[in-house]
Amino acid sequence: MKKFLSSIFLVLLALGHLFGQAKYPIISVTNNSSIERKDVLVSIPWVKILIADPKIDTAKFLVMDKSTEKEIPYQLEYKGEKKVQNLLLQISVKANGSLKLMIFASKAKPLAAKTFARYVPERKDDFAWENDKVAFRMYGKALEKTSEDAYGIDVWVKNTSKLVVNDRYKKNDYHKDHGDGLDYYSVGFTLGAGGMAPYVKDSIRYSGNYKSSRVLDNGPLRSTFQLSYNEWNAAGIKVNVTKTISIDAGTQLNRIEHLYHFAAPTNRLPVAIGLATRDENEKKLLLNKNGVLGYWEPVHGEDGITGVGAVTINPLKLTAIQAKQIIGTTEVKNNVPYVYYAGAAWNKAGEITNENEWFNYLQKFQNELKSPLKVSVK
Structure with missing residues (x-):
């Protein structure tokens, strides 16, 4: 060649x-x-x-x-x-x-696809996406108010560069590792692996699950989709949001863009970015008000360890440790997109194997955002 x-x-x-x-x-x-x-x-x-x-x-x-x-x-x-x-x-x-x-x-x-995203009607309106490093999913209306309901971003870990979403849904046994990873991450009623929600009167004001989805691009190097939500009441503020999420080949993190519409006395809405945590006494955390959040979970038996994180260029107003998650708060403007990055890594994938490597990855990612490559065409 x-x-x-x-x-x-x-x-x-x-x-x-x-x-x-x-x-x-x-x-x-x-x-x-x-x-x-x-x-x-x-x-x-x-x-x-x-x-x-x-x-x-x-x-x-x-x-x-x-x-x-x-x-x-x-x-x-x-x-x-x-x-x-x-x-x-x-x-x-x-x-x-x-x-x-x-x-x-x-x-x-020809270029083999390294990213993929799709609506999954056969599994209660899931929306799932992945790249050659990691996979994720969000929950739709069919799961809402059931015993399986959850709020935030779910993680499917994997140790292969192959795309696994379709195969795992087909097998319908993705909570067990068949050699390429599994879904053992627990979201529950938290923001999961880097979700965002209004933070009004010192509390997170969760929306319902997404109502509709639209794929904008689907590989081979970037997949992008939009999720739309019904309006909800955030402690007296009527809020609506559209989320545009992209995943690129070769990265652990998604690009997440939130476009909020709200009726409030000011043009700004407080929001929180969160990472679900577990019940261990001493948590391995990165809480950097300059815009980096990280968590390295305790080992989960043979399933291994998942690290989750979020990165924004903008400084955070505060960081806090809550009962089931850590959060960083900031503000969004009405009808103005807010962009940040969030994702995960699995120690059994063999690339990021401990908390220091994960936290360094997140901080390096932020530094790269602050120093973008310069491109010209002639």
Whole structure:
């Protein structure tokens, strides 16, 4: 494959020199931070690609690293629209390093899906999603007010890069580890693995379960969906929310965007981000008011240990340890999206195996958010 791609590269360059008219879009990526980025996604507005190459065929192009001549995995992101919105590239960039990428009019090699999301009507309106690291689910109206009801984000741990959601629902035995992980995480009446809810008069004001879902993109490198909720009463404040959740290949954390609509005397609504905890006496916690929450659970027999965490760029107003969860509070504005990140890791996956590694991962993730990669197209 490398020889084949190298041949394409050399032929196209030769033709460009020969005719003096060939112009191939060049994408420059710069990492100005001291943090190496590995297998991260960068998003490039499609309009910038069209300016560089107005005739590009969305069904026939590949992206190549100019120095290594390796093909770069990509996805066209639609965000629920009919036309392409962004070009997503999965790249690695060394600390204080840079990349030069070229776009050629040639068929890209097939890319196996690394993310997936779907509505699960056969299991009481679950909505489940995953990437090559971890899986999650949220609960719908069919589960509401039953003995199985729960409020927050559930975690399905796994130790394989393969997608497992469909297979686990098909087997209907996902509380047992069949060799690739399981669902043993306990959400209950908490925010689970990084859920958010209004925090009014010193209490969390939970909504009901989601009423409708919509998939906006579904892999291979990013899956995005929206969950809508019925209006509810948050201690005298009428509140409605739409949640847009994305999961990228290669990460432990979801990007979570909440768009709140509410009727309140001010334009701001207090909210809490929470992580469910267990009953141990001394908990392994990270409570950083700069915007990082982490919890490393006690071992759960043969099931192992799950770490959960949440990250926001904005400082938190307060952090607190409650009976069944830890929380960090902030404020959201009416009709203004609020973005944060939350997710989980499993020690038996073999990559993050203790609390120090998990807490370092969360803090590093925040540092990366504060120092985004710089991308240009010409």
